[in-house]
Amino acid sequence: MQYYSTNRQSPVVGFKEAALRGQAPDKGLYFPERIPVISQQWLHQFRSIHKGELAFQIMQPYVGGDISAERLYEIVTETIHFDFPLIQLEEDIYVLELFHGPTLAFKDVGARFMSRCLGYFSSDQTTKTTVLVATSGDTGGAVANGFLNVEGVEVIILYPAGKVSHVQELQLTTCGNNITALRIHGTFDDCQQIVKEAFMDQQLAERLQLTSANSINIARWLPQQLYYFLAMQQWPTSQMPPVIAVPSGNLGNIAAGLLAKKSGLEMGNFIAACNINDSVTDFLETGIHTPKQAVMTYSNAMDVGNPSNLIRILEMYQHDLSLIKSQVSSSKQTDEATIHAIRSVYEHSNYILDPHAAVGYKALKQTLRKGEKGLLLATAHPVKFPEIVEKAIGTSIPIPESIKPLFTLAQQMIDMEASYESFKEWLWYRSKQ
Ligand SMILES: *Cc1c(COP(=O)(O)O)cnc(C)c1O
Numbered sequence: 001m002q003y004y005s006t007n008r009q010s011p012v013v014g015f016k017e018a019a020l021r022g023q024a025p026d027k028g029l030y031f032p033e034r035i036p037v038i039s040q041q042w043l044h045q046f047r048s049i050h051k052g053e054l055a056f057q058i059m060q061p062y063v064g065g066d067i068s069a070e071r072l073y074e075i076v077t078e079t080i081h082f083d084f085p086l087i088q089l090e091e092d093i094y095v096l097e098l099f100h101g102p103t104l105a106f107k108d109v110g111a112r113f114m115s116r117c118l119g120y121f122s123s124d125q126t127t128k129t130t131v132l133v134a135t136s137g138d139t140g141g142a143v144a145n146g147f148l149n150v151e152g153v154e155v156i157i158l159y160p161a162g163k164v165s166h167v168q169e170l171q172l173t174t175c176g177n178n179i180t181a182l183r184i185h186g187t188f189d190d191c192q193q194i195v196k197e198a199f200m201d202q203q204l205a206e207r208l209q210l211t212s213a214n215s216i217n218i219a220r221w222l223p224q225q226l227y228y229f230l231a232m233q234q235w236p237t238s239q240m241p242p243v244i245a246v247p248s249g250n251l252g253n254i255a256a257g258l259l260a261k262k263s264g265l266e267m268g269n270f271i272a273a274c275n276i277n278d279s280v281t282d283f284l285e286t287g288i289h290t291p292k293q294a295v296m297t298y299s300n301a302m303d304v305g306n307p308s309n310l311i312r313i314l315e316m317y318q319h320d321l322s323l324i325k326s327q328v329s330s331s332k333q334t335d336e337a338t339i340h341a342i343r344s345v346y347e348h349s350n351y352i353l354d355p356h357a358a359v360g361y362k363a364l365k366q367t368l369r370k371g372e373k374g375l376l377l378a379t380a381h382p383v384k385f386p387e388i389v390e391k392a393i394g395t396s397i398p399i400p401e402s403i404k405p406l407f408t409l410a411q412q413m414i415d416m417e418a419s420y421e422s423f424k425e426w427l428w429y430r431s432k433q
Pocket of ligand 1: 138215249251253254302356379380
């Protein structure tokens with residue numbers, strides 16, 4: 001498979017180069033030259049395919065010959081080595097739980113796939129790859145966990161001091177080894193700005209092979225389509241295909257779902273479920289995208305004012321706005337609505353939504369028409385956002401066994417002021433050692 005840049009000013013590249021670069025040199029995003037079409041025959045029997053085999057068959061055309069079939073099979077099997085249960089919440093609403101990975105967030109899938117691909121590509125190289133990532137909480141943990149002990153890859157995570165939850169900070173700072181956590185005394189935007197400057201710094205580029213682990217990277221973006229295949233494997237055959245609500249920020253997850261739909265997987269329409277940072281709504285109305293300053297909300301992983309994957313949705317639909325609108329809508333929810341949804345679902349169904357899934361739940365409730373069924377993607381475990389969730393349900397959330405060991409590990413982080421100069425000096429000195 002070849003990938004072109006959405007800005008069309010850079011040469012096409014294969015999977016390996018696109019994954020190693022992250023963003024194209026012209027600052028566009030890489031996009032596959034063609035979207036593989038799934039045969040009707042495959043769709044008739046895909047429910048009975050083992051999930052590792054399924055993941056291999058979906059990902060193989062995108063990777064092509066850049067990773068041996070044998071190793072790719074291992075990579076995808078490790079990537080999805082946990083459960084993706086589909087749960088019926090109400091008569092017409094089902095939830096796909098995407099939070100059973102090691103850091104309890106759906107980003108585990110993308111991070112695990114990408115880390116293993118980079119590990120494979122680094123094994124024949126003498127220089128190390130350095131992954132830089134700015135996080136508002138969830139991305140950093142998934143990336144730290146996914147890349148831990150991957151040979152030939154160093155990971156540097158920048159997170160804003162005092163602005164991530166306790167569990168999130170433990171996930172970022174207790175890995176050690178090839179994972180370094182920088183506690184930046186500033187905001188998430190400051191962290192992101194430092195990372196952006198580093199990617200544009202020619203001096204650094206000569207010394208280090210830098211790449212990003214955000215969803216602009218195809219190796220993080222593409223495997224997310226697997227959620228939709230795993231959901232539809234479990235979807236009751238007696239039901240019509242569901243309307244799907246995706247809690248959205250950078251639109252990576254929903255863009256991956258639309259990619260699966262383009263490939264032929266039968267699903268209903270999609271809702272980009274947003275908090276008050278819903279620049280996608282204006283876009284769908286006017287066809288013009290105006291980046292906005294992000295506002296802080298309870299669903300902080302979706303506090304994005306300039307969603308980077310919007311361009312991929314446009315590419316998929318050949319920039320045809322009316323076609324996009326026939327399959328994708330958006331919804332905007334306030335923090336009050338989020339709290340209300342968590343509380344009412346807890347009271348009626350004894351089920352605890354996290355703030356992001358709660359936004360998706362509200363979106364489905366408002367959009368579903370009579371007779372339709374809805375599928376909600378639950379993108380994080382509620383324990384990652386205890387203050388908000390406990391405020392809504394009035395009781396504490398049990399801590400899952402799988403993360404209890406975190407509380408016994410020592411944290412390691414480096415404190416740094418929010419300045420590019422400080423960051424560069426630190427990185428420069430470190431790379432000389
Ligand atoms: C990252 C994240 C989102 C948003 O996903 P995008 O692909 O950026 O749209 C939603 N919910 C949670 C919990 C997240 O961590």
